[in-house]
Amino acid sequence: MENKKVDRRIQRTRQLLQDALISLILEKGYDKITVQNIIDRANVGRSTFYAHFLDKDDLMASNLEKLHEELGPHLASSYDDDSERAMLPSLALFRHTQEQHHMYKSMIGGRGIEIVHQVIWDGLTAHARAHFEQLESTGKRLAVPKEILVTYLAGSMRILLTWWLDNDMPYPPEQMNEMFLKLVDGGIEGVIQDGQEIS
Amino acid sequence: MENKKVDRRIQRTRQLLQDALISLILEKGYDKITVQNIIDRANVGRSTFYAHFLDKDDLMASNLEKLHEELGPHLASSYDDDSERAMLPSLALFRHTQEQHHMYKSMIGGRGIEIVHQVIWDGLTAHARAHFEQLESTGKRLAVPKEILVTYLAGSMRILLTWWLDNDMPYPPEQMNEMFLKLVDGGIEGVIQDGQEIS
Amino acid sequence: MENKKVDRRIQRTRQLLQDALISLILEKGYDKITVQNIIDRANVGRSTFYAHFLDKDDLMASNLEKLHEELGPHLASSYDDDSERAMLPSLALFRHTQEQHHMYKSMIGGRGIEIVHQVIWDGLTAHARAHFEQLESTGKRLAVPKEILVTYLAGSMRILLTWWLDNDMPYPPEQMNEMFLKLVDGGIEGVIQDGQEIS
Amino acid sequence: MENKKVDRRIQRTRQLLQDALISLILEKGYDKITVQNIIDRANVGRSTFYAHFLDKDDLMASNLEKLHEELGPHLASSYDDDSERAMLPSLALFRHTQEQHHMYKSMIGGRGIEIVHQVIWDGLTAHARAHFEQLESTGKRLAVPKEILVTYLAGSMRILLTWWLDNDMPYPPEQMNEMFLKLVDGGIEGVIQDGQEIS
DNA sequence: TCCTAAGCGAGACGGTACGTCTTGTCTTCCA
DNA sequence: TGGAAGACAAGACGTACCGTCTCGCTTAGGA
Numbered sequence: 037m038e039n040k041k042v043d044r045r046i047q048r049t050r051q052l053l054q055d056a057l058i059s060l061i062l063e064k065g066y067d068k069i070t071v072q073n074i075i076d077r078a079n080v081g082r083s084t085f086y087a088h089f090l091d092k093d094d095l096m097a098s099n100l101e102k103l104h105e106e107l108g109p110h111l112a113s114s115y116d117d118d119s120e121r122a123m124l125p126s127l128a129l130f131r132h133t134q135e136q137h138h139m140y141k142s143m144i145g146g147r148g149i150e151i152v153h154q155v156i157w158d159g160l161t162a163h164a165r166a167h168f169e170q171l172e173s174t175g176k177r178l179a180v181p182k183e184i185l186v187t188y189l190a191g192s193m194r195i196l197l198t199w200w201l202d203n204d205m206p207y208p209p210e211q212m213n214e215m216f217l218k219l220v221d222g223g224i225e226g227v228i229q230d231g232q233e234i235s
Numbered sequence: 236m237e238n239k240k241v242d243r244r245i246q247r248t249r250q251l252l253q254d255a256l257i258s259l260i261l262e263k264g265y266d267k268i269t270v271q272n273i274i275d276r277a278n279v280g281r282s283t284f285y286a287h288f289l290d291k292d293d294l295m296a297s298n299l300e301k302l303h304e305e306l307g308p309h310l311a312s313s314y315d316d317d318s319e320r321a322m323l324p325s326l327a328l329f330r331h332t333q334e335q336h337h338m339y340k341s342m343i344g345g346r347g348i349e350i351v352h353q354v355i356w357d358g359l360t361a362h363a364r365a366h367f368e369q370l371e372s373t374g375k376r377l378a379v380p381k382e383i384l385v386t387y388l389a390g391s392m393r394i395l396l397t398w399w400l401d402n403d404m405p406y407p408p409e410q411m412n413e414m415f416l417k418l419v420d421g422g423i424e425g426v427i428q429d430g431q432e433i434s
Numbered sequence: 435m436e437n438k439k440v441d442r443r444i445q446r447t448r449q450l451l452q453d454a455l456i457s458l459i460l461e462k463g464y465d466k467i468t469v470q471n472i473i474d475r476a477n478v479g480r481s482t483f484y485a486h487f488l489d490k491d492d493l494m495a496s497n498l499e500k501l502h503e504e505l506g507p508h509l510a511s512s513y514d515d516d517s518e519r520a521m522l523p524s525l526a527l528f529r530h531t532q533e534q535h536h537m538y539k540s541m542i543g544g545r546g547i548e549i550v551h552q553v554i555w556d557g558l559t560a561h562a563r564a565h566f567e568q569l570e571s572t573g574k575r576l577a578v579p580k581e582i583l584v585t586y587l588a589g590s591m592r593i594l595l596t597w598w599l600d601n602d603m604p605y606p607p608e609q610m611n612e613m614f615l616k617l618v619d620g621g622i623e624g625v626i627q628d629g630q631e632i633s
Numbered sequence: 634m635e636n637k638k639v640d641r642r643i644q645r646t647r648q649l650l651q652d653a654l655i656s657l658i659l660e661k662g663y664d665k666i667t668v669q670n671i672i673d674r675a676n677v678g679r680s681t682f683y684a685h686f687l688d689k690d691d692l693m694a695s696n697l698e699k700l701h702e703e704l705g706p707h708l709a710s711s712y713d714d715d716s717e718r719a720m721l722p723s724l725a726l727f728r729h730t731q732e733q734h735h736m737y738k739s740m741i742g743g744r745g746i747e748i749v750h751q752v753i754w755d756g757l758t759a760h761a762r763a764h765f766e767q768l769e770s771t772g773k774r775l776a777v778p779k780e781i782l783v784t785y786l787a788g789s790m791r792i793l794l795t796w797w798l799d800n801d802m803p804y805p806p807e808q809m810n811e812m813f814l815k816l817v818d819g820g821i822e823g824v825i826q827d828g829q830e831i832s
Numbered sequence: 833t834c835c836t837a838a839g840c841g842a843g844a845c846g847g848t849a850c851g852t853c854t855t856g857t858c859t860t861c862c863a
Numbered sequence: 864t865g866g867a868a869g870a871c872a873a874g875a876c877g878t879a880c881c882g883t884c885t886c887g888c889t890t891a892g893g894a
Contacts (some may be wrong), residue, residue: 045859045870070849081872086851143283180414181406187398188418195390199383207380215379219387222421244839246888269880278843285882443866468854484856575888578812579804585796586789586816593788605778613678613777617785620819642844642885667875683877760860 050088052078054099057092062138064144066096079150092153095163100155123167123224124160124193126216135195140201153194171228192220253298256291259339265295292350299354304378320420322366323359323392327346327406332396339400352393359389370427378426391419394417448486450476455490460536460537464494497563498553521565521622522558522591524614528607531595538599551592558588569626590618647685649675653824660733663693665680697752719822721757721790724812727806737798737818750791757787765767768825776824789817826827 041168056077060069073094091096103118133140139150164186178185196216200207207215255276259268270291274284288294332339339351363385367377378386395415401404406414454475458467473483487493531538538550562584566576567571576583594614598605605613660743667691668689672682686692730737737749761783765775774780793813798803804812 074851075872079872082851082874083853083863084871087870091851110878142381180417183402184398184414185418187394191398192387192391195386195394196383199386199390203382214357215383218379218426219384219422222416222423222425224421226421227417248840270882271880273840278841281843281882281883283840283842286839290882439691447866469856470854479866480856481858481869482867485866489856509742533813548656578815582796583816585792589792590785590789593792594785594796596779597784597788601780606720613781616824617782620821620823621816622819624819625815646845672846676846678848680847680878680880681845684844690878727886732892 046088049078049080049084050098052080053085053088053095054102056080057095057099058139068213091186095135097150099153100152104155104159123189123220124163126193126215127209128195129156130212130216131194132201133201134205137205152187157194160193161186166188175230177229178230183229185224189220189224192216245287248277248279248283249297250282251279252287252294255279256294256298257338281381295350296354299350302351303354303358322419323362324387324413325392325410327410328355328392328396329399329415330402333404333408335406336400355394356389359392360385363388374429375423376428378428384426388423392417442485445481450478451483451486451493455493455538494551495553498550499549501550502557504552506562521587521618522561524591525607526590527554528598528610528614529596531599532603532607535599535603555588555592558591559584561588563568575627577627583622583625587618587622590614620627645679646677647695649677650685650692651699652684653677654692654696655736659716674782694752697749700749701752701756704758712814720786720817723758723790724810725805726753726790726794727797727809729812730798731802731806734798740819754787754791758783761786774826777828782821782824785820786817789813 053074056074059070060073060077069092071082072153074092074095075082085095088124108151111179165182168182168185172178193216196212200212252273255273256268259272259276268291270281270284273291274281277284277381284294288297364381366382367381371377371381391413395411399411451472454472455467458471458475467490469480469483471608472490472493483493487496563580566580566583570576570580591614594610598610650671653671657670657674665810666689668679668682671689671692672679674815675682682692729805762779765779765782769775788811793809797809
């Protein structure tokens, strides 16, 4: 309550830096950006940058927390909608990716994309893990270790998302989603059993 | 013929550098290595390094060509052995990975692994592509674009390989292969049709 | 009248800063101290420091005004005591230096000592100047410009004081004083004449 | 012999840096110069600077070694010329100072001058020490510890030199030298005895 | 057998970015 | 309303690499 205005100032500075990073990413790609570029763009002192963030990656990560917050609802909500297939909020992700494709494309091929992948990956695996844990809690047995299933599911999603972006999104999100489900559903269902475990 | 000895000398230098890189990778990981480290280890002058390679990545890539040559047979051969399921020489890859896991682990998490991935990726997709083209040539129709199938198949393989390595290979190669096939077979078969294409 | 409390607060803040500086000087020497060190030690905000002092040197100077007040009597008094040799209150200075040697030693070799020197220097030269002016007023003539005499006299004092401190005061103040007088008296007397000026 | 050309290159770089420093000192004074200024002026890379010198002061010191070499003959030679008064080559020093007064004046008031003082100080004290040791070797006794004499003599020289520079050299070198000798000779001779020591 | 060109080691160099540090200003909070 | 707190811009610092370069040594292969 007491530091209201100060907090505003701090938030403003952080925002300036985050915005500067995004605009620079769109201009020349994550890997080509230097800290100097960022602080010049943000009209901020060098030490101010380091007062707020550890380095460029940290700034990127902080930017992605917002992405996470935006993605969060998608990852959470669609779970209830369509309880049959909602292993992952895949459609929402394809749509979100399409909307933000400029930013994502700017980061392909460098360390930037890895940070993005990490954040998305955490969301995807958490979601998939919850899905399988719920299945188990209803008495199902998995013929394959759960972590492998989680990895496979989230990984397939990521692979297709990446391919789709790399190839300039030649199909609409809905169709990508159809194909994704068609491919993974078969395998996943094959390892879900009613009370007998293999491995 | 005339430059026989000279060529030997050149090859020796290249070998020294490649060996130095490998030994350093095993020691501290690809990303922590500097050009200076490499030339110190190889007892080679700085300019000599740049006479042979563009940069560290180039040296790595040259190292991987050997890997490629080693992988090549695996990727090619097993195709005929077990014509029923041989979309990919998956078992051979799991086994090869286990043998070389020290080297692969050293490169996880950095740019190094990306170069490895690229090399393996090319082999995997080529193999998968050949598989589906053969299917098409026998009159089958694919309910999903071939490139997506290729990406999905190679991607799933890569995802599982990476997970396996990251988690210190908790299952034997044969079991990993079992699970891999169980997961992808269902989906793949679901999109192979006899004469009617959807998309 | 109404600002009584405020004045107290201001004085308290100034005192905190001055004390912090002194304690830091004794710890690590004047030159190693930063403004940040001072305000941390004094539990004071950065702007508060700059509200009271221009910079570190200014704070030091304010501290030395107290020193000046303490030195003042020494510089003034001994003048009358021993009118024959009292060109400078040299014995008093050697004694004072010995008492405060911890603080003085902390400042040797940096800019800090220069500020101290400046303060002492002003006192010394003023005293010496007064001495020679009195001589002139009694009809004596100086074979060397008065300012050079003043500089020489105050400078010799300073040189010996500094040497004495640097060498951990190997002789007692009284002996130092003896030697100082022995050295300068000869030269000074040689340029004092009765009514004829050379230069 | 073998690295002749390389040495030339290194010397050239050092020279470029030294010259750049001097020209910058004359332009804006020692204290205002940054390392960046120096390397810009010298057309040299930042790391090259640090490959040769520790910091700005180190570069200054290296510059002064040349000064020392130039001063050396003065300090040594004049000893024989005028064996009666040659405690110090004082006249040569006043003359040298006048010739180089632009450079010396540029450094007054900052850390630069301290380095100069150190170099000159070492020469002065060494010379004075040699003088008194020679005296002792001829059977004379000193009524004051030799180190104090050395300090006093070199210090008086330095004090007068500094005053002279600060006041824009109002008297010619010869006259300064006369006055210097007049002042110190009296005191020095007073403490030289023939075989009897006091302190 | 000598000569000459290439491979090579050594390492100086210009350049760029980094993360740290300190200064003096400026905005906001609070008593 | 004025003193205190501390966020901030500015910019120098010394370090770490990079990729280019110049220099001589060694050595192989043709004259």
